[in-house]
Amino acid sequence: MSARKRYWLMKTEPDTFSIDDLAKVKTEPWTGVRNYQARNHMKEMQVGDGVLFYHSSCEVPGIAGVATVANTAYPDPTQFDKNSDYFDAKSAREQPRWEMVDVSFDRKLKRVIPLEEIKAHADELGPFALTQRGNRLSVLPVSAAQWKFLLSLE
DNA sequence: GCCAACGTTGGC
DNA sequence: GCCAACGTTGGC
Secondary structure: OOOOOOEEEEEEOOOOOOHHHHHHHOEEEOOOOOOHHHHHHHHHOOOOOEEEEEEOOOOOOEEEEEEEEOOOOEEOHHHHOOOOOOOOOOOEOOEOOOEEOEEEEEEEEEEEEEHHHHHHOHHHHOOOOOOOOOOOOOEEEEOHHHHHHHHHOO
16 A cells, blocks of 8 residues: 655756756756755655656746656765765764655646746645745645646646 | 845854 | 854745
8 A cells, every 4th residue: 555645846946957957867866955844855755746846046936847756765875975065974874864855757837837826826725835934945745735726827 | 136034053 | 952143045
């Protein structure tokens, strides 16, 4: 018995890694998350979970595509790599601090669903981590109803 | 580039 | 354990 499919939203800066990049590489290890809450969400992920691929810090921030969780969480190798920007001297190999999943390309949306538009539907969406005041989480949960509604905006 | 929000660090 | 200082995120 597998757990019921769940849904998530993952942020990325398109200048660094966009939905088009994911389409090219097909599957990408989601390295570099250094926030405990975001990490905890990744540890909860199951293979096949749905991911809204969100572009942040760009001209039109918003949902740009759909992806799928490709495997359960495993230690992020960049935390042990001294040459990596994500190196964490305080993380021990015997007890890695940071974990991550791989994310597989599903599809690019016909248009980006802008954050501005998402905010305008606050009533339909209900409580949503993406639009909560001051939110900066890069990996956050989405309910089945929110998933369905957001994709209906496409 | 600005700045609000928020997480982390480190002195005490 | 408190909290000021600092760094980062991310919209605008």
